[in-house]
Amino acid sequence: MNQVEHIAAYLYNRYRILYGQTIDEMKLHKLLYLLQREALNLYHQPLFKEPLLGWVHGPVSLEVRSIFYRIEDFSIPISLQTEMLIDSVLKQYGNRQSIDLCHLTHQEISWRNSRKSLCKNEIGTNPLKMSDIVKDAKRIKPFDTDWGCFFEEHADVGR
Incomplete structure (x- = not known):
């Protein structure tokens, strides 16, 4: 299992490569949640152990x-499977505004349950x-991914 800092560093750098700009902190946190949810959906295990x-x-x-x-100081190599997951989540959610991802996560059972008994702005x-994240993962279908493009980009892996 990965450390969340390493996943975040890879995600941060990959976002900059794909979108030509730096990711803001709010978007990074929401994408980390979506990565965790997708890992539970696809692989039935968490991507990282640290809590959100x-x-x-x-x-x-x-x-x-x-x-x-x-964050760039924490960059280390990650598995090809994790790279693929990150690219897939970025393809699906990376072009959305941070506030849109915020609203999306507010629909999740896991976030709503963590907010029970708290004031709105607490x-x-x-x-x-x-x-609860597993419950959220069960509500979604695995996303469609163009794996061919990913493998073309990573054709030199393992050579």
């Missing part, structure tokens, strides 16, 4: 929040339960 907290604007990783401004320290 139910903050006002959606799921947040405290680990990533603490390193965001030096930051919140409750983690999203993995069992």
